[in-house]
Amino acid sequence: TQLLEQSPQFLSIQEGENLTVYCNSSSVFSSLQWYRQEPGEGPVLLVTVVTGGEVKKLKRLTFQFGDARKDSSLHITAAQPGDTGLYLCALTSDKLIFGTGTRLQVFP
Amino acid sequence: NAGVTQTPKFQVLKTGQSMTLQCAQDMNHEYMSWYRQDPGMGLRLIHYSVGAGITDQGEVPNGYNVSRSTTEDFPLRLLSAAPSQTSVYFCASSYQGEGTEAFFGQGTRLTVV
Numbered sequence: 001t002q003l004l005e006q007s008p009q010f011l012s013i014q015e016g017e018n019l020t021v022y023c024n025s026s027s028v029f030s031s032l033q034w035y036r037q038e039p040g041e042g043p044v045l046l047v048t049v050v051t052g053g054e055v056k057k058l059k060r061l062t063f064q065f066g067d068a069r070k071d072s073s074l075h076i077t078a079a080q081p082g083d084t085g086l087y088l089c090a091l092t093s094d095k096l097i098f099g100t101g102t103r104l105q106v107f108p
Numbered sequence: 109n110a111g112v113t114q115t116p117k118f119q120v121l122k123t124g125q126s127m128t129l130q131c132a133q134d135m136n137h138e139y140m141s142w143y144r145q146d147p148g149m150g151l152r153l154i155h156y157s158v159g160a161g162i163t164d165q166g167e168v169p170n171g172y173n174v175s176r177s178t179t180e181d182f183p184l185r186l187l188s189a190a191p192s193q194t195s196v197y198f199c200a201s202s203y204q205g206e207g208t209e210a211f212f213g214q215g216t217r218l219t220v221v
Contacts, residue, residue, distance in 0.1 A: 031206050035210075041214060042198050042211075042215060045210065048207045048209070050207055088150055092206045094158075095153060095166065096153070096156075098150045098151040101150035
C-alpha cells in the first residue's frame with residue numbers, strides 16, 4: 001500500500017497553460033516536501049511545508065498544505081518547457097518516504 | 109563541493125553475482141538512505157541510517173544489505189543479484205530531523221541479466 005498517492009500520474013501540456021498536481025494520504029503529515037527530478041539526475045528539493053493551511057510560493061510555483069495536513073497541492077502558472085520533470089511529494093518523519101510521482105511534459 | 113557521490117554510474121551484473129554500490133557524502137550528515145527507482149515510478153526506500161553503526165529497513169529491504177561504519181560512507185550490497193533488482197539506485201543524505209533537505213547522488217543504473 002502506497003502511503004502517498006499523487007495525481008495525475010502523467011501530465012502533458014502546452015507552454016503557457018496552468019496545472020495542479022495533488023498529493024494525498026490517509027495519514028496526517030507532520031511536514032511534507034516537494035522535489036523535482038530531471039532525467040538522469042537525483043531529486044532536488046523545491047519546498048517544505050509544515051503548518052496546516054500553509055501556502056508557499058516559489059516564482060510560478062504555488063504549494064499548499066491542506067488544513068488537515070493529509071494532502072498537498074502544487075500549482076504551476078504559465079508552465080514553461082523548463083518545468084518538465086518528475087514531481088515528487090515526500091513525507092518527512094524519521095525517514096523520507098516518497099509519493100508515486102507526477103511526470104510533467106511541457107511542450108513549446 | 110562534492111556533495112553525495114555514487115559509484116559506479118552504470119553496472120551490468122549476471123544473475124547470482126554480488127556487488128556493492130558505493131555512496132559517500134562530505135557534508136557531515138547524520139542521515140543517509142538508499143532508494144530504488146523503477147521506470148516511470150517514484151522512489152522506494154530500501155534502507156536508511158541515522159548515524160554510524162545504526163541502520164534500519166525501509167519499504168523494500170529484501171535482497172539488500174547495508175552497513176554504516178563511518179559518517180561519510182553508506183554502501184549498499186547485493187549478495188545475489190536478481191533481474192527484479194534491475195533499477196536505478198539513488199543514495200541521499202541529510203541532517204537528522206523532520207523537514208531537513210535531502211541531497212541526492214546522481215544515481216547508479218543497474219541491469220541484472
